[in-house]
Amino acid sequence: MKREQWGSRTGFILAAVGSAVGLGNIWRFPYMAYENGGGAFFIPYLFAMLTAGIPFMILEFTLGHKYRSGAPKTLRALNNKFEWLGWFQVMISAMIAFYYVVVIAWAISYAYFAFTQAWGEDSNAFFFGEFLGVADDSAPSKLGSLQWHLLLPLCLAWAATYFATYRGVKGGIERINKILMPLLFVMVLLLIGRIIFLPGALNGINWLLEPDFSKIWDLKVWSAAYGQIFFTLSVGFAIMLSYASYLPEKSDINNNAFMTVLMNCGFSMLAGIMIFGALGYMAQAQGKDLTDVVSSGVGLAFVTLPTAINLLPAPGIMGPLFFCALMFAGISSHISIAEAVTTGLMDKLGWSRPKTATVFCSVGLVVSSLYITQGGILLLDLVDYFINNIALLGSCLVELLLVGWLCRLSxxxxxxxxxxxxxxxxxxxxxxxxVSVGILLIILSNNIKTAFSENYGGYSNFEVNTLGWGVLALMLVLAVVINLNSKQEVRS
Structure with a gap:
């Protein structure tokens, strides 16, 4: 059966950029830069981009294009003892797909709330109390009741992913990204164009860009820069291998990789200007220091920004634009994560694309409903920490060791x-x-040491051991079992 192909180079690059540009670019990068030396952070960040981001992207584009398969078959082609790594990467993608879609559902809800600023004056109490229903006794192991108002936006988010994966590479993923990515860039530029003229906005941007060169010598800053590059580029967990497997025979791999990484990092810079411009205005309007209004992660996107939107001129226009930008960034990334799983399953089971997309998205909708319960955000926080800080970085490290040291890199x-x-x-x-192997060894060993020495988020030993380490162990065992089963099938 002839493998699908992208309809155009532009379509592939926009899809690859759509995968790399996600919610993390909008909320994680600005805060990482702010916390790690402002403008000085861009020096290790650019160094990480040149020594890890672009080389790794070229590697994954090359492997996907050369072997014309998803992660499991590609890694089996490299070394049949390492098919397990491909399945481990597919499972990482599946786990991320199950919870990432919930944050998109939040963004869909907030895009609607933003027309009337339905979150009121206390956006923190609204988000955690009224919207998510987090109770005093909520925990990752005590989820409580389903928050039914989140079911419709969750279904809408899965429907967008289902449409793209069901229709295939050219008719679904490429077509959607040709619409979503230009719209996302236009929205962010419109927001920047308005925000920079607000009083205090330039002070906020200056906070982001002002260099603190004393932090250049801090190893934590370099670790943060490399960590951000690995997190944001969608490498090491089956996505880019899958996307590149659909490239036409004559495709400029090196150029495509450079453009994808540069566009992703450029968008991160734009997002930083947008976010810190809004926070600078918010700080001046409230008579506070910017350090008193800035926060990271979910707090920035769904608590701090709604407060900023309340203060903006024409909040009924600016607010929906903010959250539509979040929504579009999330959907484009979620489609790519789902495609990594879909490609792996199609290659292994020989199922048709419609059947594979239907089964995966149906299972995904059921599993992701766990995250729209009262304790869902706590479960999401714990699972996300172990998947991103240990499983994903470990996967990247093993892949680099395999390709760089056990294969002919030339x-x-x-x-x-x-x-x-x-x-x-x-x-x-x-x-x-x-370079990449050395940096990953340092970051990963530090993350593992930290995870063992202190319970992340103050969660109980039972929760950390079962929902953190236990989930990773289960993924690894399943991956190895599939690998062994594949070897038996070959022998028979």
């Missing part, structure tokens, strides 16, 4: 260079074999 370099307008050389080899 073969992949030759494959990429044969198709590209410009060639990669010693820089790429050194980055893959030494």
């Amino acid at each position: 073969d992949f370099k030759a494959h990429a260079n044969r198709l590209s307008e410009f060639s990669i050389g010693l820089w790429w080899t050194v980055c893959i074999k030494f």
Whole structure:
């Protein structure tokens, strides 16, 4: 059966950028820069982009294009003992898909609330109390009742992903990203164009960009920069391998990788200007220091920004634009995460695309309903921490060790260079074999040490061991069992 292909180079790049540009670009990058030296953070960030982001993206585009398969079959082609890694990456994507979609559902709800600022004056109490229904005794292991008002936006978010994966690469994913990505960039530029003229906005942007060069020598800042690059580019968990497997035979791999990474990092910069411009205005309007109004993660997107929107001129226009931007960024990423799982299952089981998309999205809707319960946000927080800080980084590290040290890296370099307008050389080899591996070892070992020495978020030992370490162990065991089963099928 002939493999699908992207309809155009633009469609592929927009889809790849759509995967990389997600909710994390809008809320995580600005806060990471602010917390790690402001403008000085961009030095290690750009270094990480050149030594880890672009080389890793070239590697995954090359592997996907060369082997024409999702992660499990590609890694089995490299070394049949490592098919388990491909399935582990597919499971990482599935786990992320199950909870990431819930944040999109929140954004859909807030895009509607923003027309009337339905969150009122106390956006914190509204978000955690009225909207999510978090109770005093809520916990990851005590989920409580379903929040029924979240079921419709959750279904809408899954419906968008289902449409894209059901229709396929050219008719679904490419078509949706050709609409969503330009719209997302236009929305962010419109918001920046309005925000920078607000009083105090330039002070906020200055807070973000003002360099604190004393932090350049802090290893934590370098670790944060590399961590942000790995988190934001969708490498190491089956997505880019899947997308690249649908590239036409004659595709400029090196150029495509450079453009994808640069557009993603450029969007992160735009998002930082937008967010900190709004926070600067908010700080001046409330007569506070910016340090008293800024917060990270969910607190920034669904608590701090609604408070800022209350203060903005024409909040009924600016507010929906903010949350539509969040929604579009989330949907484009969620589609790519679902496609990583779908491609792996189609390659393994031989199912049709419609059947695979239907089964995965149906199971996904049921599982993700766990996250719209009273304790759902706490479960999401705990699972996300272990998936992103340990499973994902561990997956990246093992993949780099496999390709860089157990395979002939020169073969992949030759494959990429044969198709590209410009060639990669010693820089790429050194980055893959030494720089990225070394940095990942430092970050991952520190994360594992921290996870063992202190219970993340103050959760109980039972919750950390079962829903954190236990889930990772189960994923690993399942991946190995599938690998062993594949070997038996080959022998028989």
